[in-house]
Amino acid sequence: MNKDIQFLKELQNELKTQDHDSQAAPRFWTVGDYEWVEAREENAERYSVYLPYIAEAYVLDDYLEDLKEDSELSKEALTELKNDDFDDPIEWIQKYIDEEAELIPERKVHIVRPDTMFLTKEEAKSHINLNKHHYTSEVHTYAMTAWRAPKVERLLNLLETFNWDSIIDSQ
Known part of the structure; x- marks a missing residue:
């Protein structure tokens, strides 16, 4: 006691x-x-890319950087990626990675x-x-x-x- x-x-x-x-x-x-949550386009602080074929999402900028080291991509795809030779990153991803890829606008919220x-x-x-x-x-x-x-x-x-x-x- x-x-x-x-x-x-x-x-x-x-x-x-x-x-x-x-x-x-x-x-x-x-x-x-x-944590990062899906947001309206005008409130986006970053974008993630969703790849339906593997059911995964990645932070767009990090994903593009990681892809620059991917030896399985075609020479043409790597050249375009490394030279930023595209207008829209989602179009490049849809062309070379997953044609049904989507961009997800996100913002950071306190929880x-x-x-x-x-x-x-x-x-x-x-x-x-x-x-x-x-x-x-x-x-x-x-x-x-x-x-x-x-x-x-x-x-x-x-x-x-x-x-x-x-x-x-x-x-």
């Missing part, structure tokens, strides 16, 4: 002293990250990773460090407010204000 009370006292101190990241109480931390919820910012940072392989290089802690969640608010308030020493004294 004393170990549990000590844990609660340490948690209480951490809750009271940690950075709030501009969030109102009650607050908790999640994992924030970014809150599902199944992440931490009482302390430090715990969220630790989770990120231990699980970097699941996230992008832009992963970060993300503070959130448990808006209109009276039970969460009451619980966190109790954790932050309860006199845990009173339990030790009464034993």
Whole structure:
């Protein structure tokens, strides 16, 4: 029991002293990250190319660079590619790679990773460090407010204000 009370006292101190990241109480931390999503043409920050024959999509610029090293392409195709001797990259891809290839406009959006919820910012940072392989290089802690969640608010308030020493004294 004393170990549990000590844990609660340490948690209480951490809750009271940690950075709030501009969030109102009650607050908790999640994992924030970014992902590329399909967008309207006018909002595109990049393009990916979808190749139906292999059911794969690749970032267009990276794909074209990788193709320059592809020894299986015809000499004519490689010459056109290396000299940028085409008006539209999708036309070149449709001519030499997959006639049904499509360009997909994309934009980067911020997301809150599902199944992440931490009482302390430090715990969220630790989770990120231990699980970097699941996230992008832009992963970060993300503070959130448990808006209109009276039970969460009451619980966190109790954790932050309860006199845990009173339990030790009464034993």
